Amino acid sequence: MTDQTLILLVVLAVVVLGVVLGGIGLLRRRGGGAPTVPPETAETLDPDAEATAAPPTAATDEPATEVPAPTPTLERPEPVAGRLQRLRARLARSGTVGQALLSILSRGDLTESDWEEIEETLLLADVGIGPTTELMDTLRTRTKVLGTTDPEVVRGVLREELLALVGPDMDRRLAATPVVGDDGEPHPATVLVVGVNGNGKTTTVAKLARVLVAEGKSVVLGAADTFRAAAADQLETWGSRVGVDVVRSDREGADPAAVAFDAVKQGREAGADSVIVDTAGRLQNKQDLMDELGKIKRVMSRQAPVGEVLLVLDATTGQNGMRQAQVFADVVDISGIVLTKLDGTAKGGIVVTVQRELGVPVKFVGLGEGADDLAPFVPEEFVDALLS
Numbered sequence: 001m002t003d004q005t006l007i008l009l010v011v012l013a014v015v016v017l018g019v020v021l022g023g024i025g026l027l028r029r030r031g032g033g034a035p036t037v038p039p040e041t042a043e044t045l046d047p048d049a050e051a052t053a054a055p056p057t058a059a060t061d062e063p064a065t066e067v068p069a070p071t072p073t074l075e076r077p078e079p080v081a082g083r084l085q086r087l088r089a090r091l092a093r094s095g096t097v098g099q100a101l102l103s104i105l106s107r108g109d110l111t112e113s114d115w116e117e118i119e120e121t122l123l124l125a126d127v128g129i130g131p132t133t134e135l136m137d138t139l140r141t142r143t144k145v146l147g148t149t150d151p152e153v154v155r156g157v158l159r160e161e162l163l164a165l166v167g168p169d170m171d172r173r174l175a176a177t178p179v180v181g182d183d184g185e186p187h188p189a190t191v192l193v194v195g196v197n198g199n200g201k202t203t204t205v206a207k208l209a210r211v212l213v214a215e216g217k218s219v220v221l222g223a224a225d226t227f228r229a230a231a232a233d234q235l236e237t238w239g240s241r242v243g244v245d246v247v248r249s250d251r252e253g254a255d256p257a258a259v260a261f262d263a264v265k266q267g268r269e270a271g272a273d274s275v276i277v278d279t280a281g282r283l284q285n286k287q288d289l290m291d292e293l294g295k296i297k298r299v300m301s302r303q304a305p306v307g308e309v310l311l312v313l314d315a316t317t318g319q320n321g322m323r324q325a326q327v328f329a330d331v332v333d334i335s336g337i338v339l340t341k342l343d344g345t346a347k348g349g350i351v352v353t354v355q356r357e358l359g360v361p362v363k364f365v366g367l368g369e370g371a372d373d374l375a376p377f378v379p380e381e382f383v384d385a386l387l388s
C-alpha cells in the first residue's frame with residue numbers, strides 16, 4: 001500500500017465516522033431519548049415540576065403536612081327534667097295497681113270483701129304489709145267521712161294517700177357537685193355504685209354519667225368491677241359516646257380498690273365535677289362483701305370524700321331482692337336507691353317497701369334499656385302515672 005492510498009483510507013474513515021455521529025445527534029434531537037440534563041437542574045427546566053413533584057419524604061427537612069384526625073361526634077344525652085313524664089307509658093304494668101284501687105273505691109259502701117280485695121291488690125304490687133295496713137286505715141276513714149263515690153273525689157283522696165306513702169319530702173337529689181375538702185381544695189363529688197350482679201348496675205353507671213353530662217357536668221368513670229372485663233368494655237363504649245373517660249385495669253381480677261382510687265385521682269387531677277365508680281357486687285358471703293366495699297370506700301376517701309353510695313336494685317326481684325338489699329345496707333352506708341327494670345313489672349309498690357326498709361330514698365328509676373331510660377324519681381309524677 002502506497003502512502004497516497006493510506007492517506008485516502010484515513011480521510012474516508014474520518015468522513016464515515018462524521019456521518020455516523022451526525023446521524024445519532026439528529027435522532028436524539030427528534031426526541032428518541034431523554035436529554036442528558038443533570039438531575040439537579042431538571043426541576044428548574046420542567047415547567048410542570050412543581051405540580052408533579054413527589055411529596056416531601058421524611059428524609060427531607062420540609063415539615064410533613066399534618067392531616068387532622070377526624071373528631072368523633074359526641075352524642076347529646078336527652079334533657080333530664082321531665083324524663084319520668086316522657087317514660088310514663090313504661091309504667092303501664094305498675095299502673096294496674098292504681099287503676100284497680102280506683103275501681104274498687106268507686107263502688108261505694110265498701111264491704112269487707114272489697115277491703116280484702118284492696119289489701120290483696122296492694123300486697124301483689126309489693127307495697128308490703130306495714131304500708132298496706134296504713135294505707136287501708138286512712139282510706140277507710142277518709143272514704144267514710146266523705147261518703148261519696150264521685151270518681152274525681154275518690155281519685156283525689158287516693159292520689160294524696162299514695163303520695164304520702166311514697167314520701168314527697170325526701171331529699172332525692174344526687175350529690176354530684178364538687179365539694180371543698182378539709183385541705184381547702186375542690187374535690188370531685190364521688191359516687192360509689194353497689195348491688196348484686198345482673199341488677200343493671202353497670203348500665204346504670206353509664207346512664208348516670210349521661211344524666212350528669214346532660215346537666216353540663218364533667219365525669220370520670222371507674223370500672224372497679226374487675227371480675228368481669230366485659231363490664232369495663234361496656235363502660236368504655238358508653239363513655240366514649242359522650243366523651244367520658246373510663247379508668248380501668250387491663251388485668252381481670254385486679255384489686256378493685258386500686259381502680260377506684262385511680263379513678264378518683266384522675267377525676268381530681270382533671271378537675272372533674274364527678275367520679276362514678278362501678279363495683280362487682282359478688283355476694284360470696286357477707287364478710288367478703290364487707291371487706292371489699294369497705295376497702296374501696298376507704299381508699300377512695302383518701303382522694304375525695306365519698307358523697308354518695310347508690311344501691312342498684314332490680315324492681316322485678318321482689319322479696320328476694322329486698323333480702324339482697326338488706327345485706328348491702330348492712331355492710332355499707334347507702335345514701336340512695338336506683339330501682340331498675342321498673343318498666344317490666346307490675347310491682348311498683350317496691351318503691352315504698354325499699355324506702356321503708358332501708359330508710360333511704362329512691363333517687364332514680366330505670367325504665368328501659370335505652371341510654372337515656374334512667375329518670376330522676378319524682379313522687380308526684382310516679383303517682384300520677386299509677387293513676388292515669
Ligand SMILES: Nc1nc2c(ncn2[C@@H]2O[C@H](COP(=O)(O)OP(=O)(O)OP(=O)(O)O)[C@@H](O)[C@H]2O)c(=O)[nH]1
Pocket residue numbers: 196197198199200201202203204225228231280281339340341342343344365366367368369373
Ligand atoms: N328493661 C330494662 N332493662 C334494664 C334496665 N337496666 C338494666 N337493664 C338490663 O339488665 C341487663 C343487666 O344489666 P348490667 O348493667 O349488665 O347488669 P350488672 O348489674 O352490671 O351486672 P354485672 O355486670 O354482671 O354485675 C342488661 O341487659 C341491661 O340492659 C332497665 O331499667 N329496664
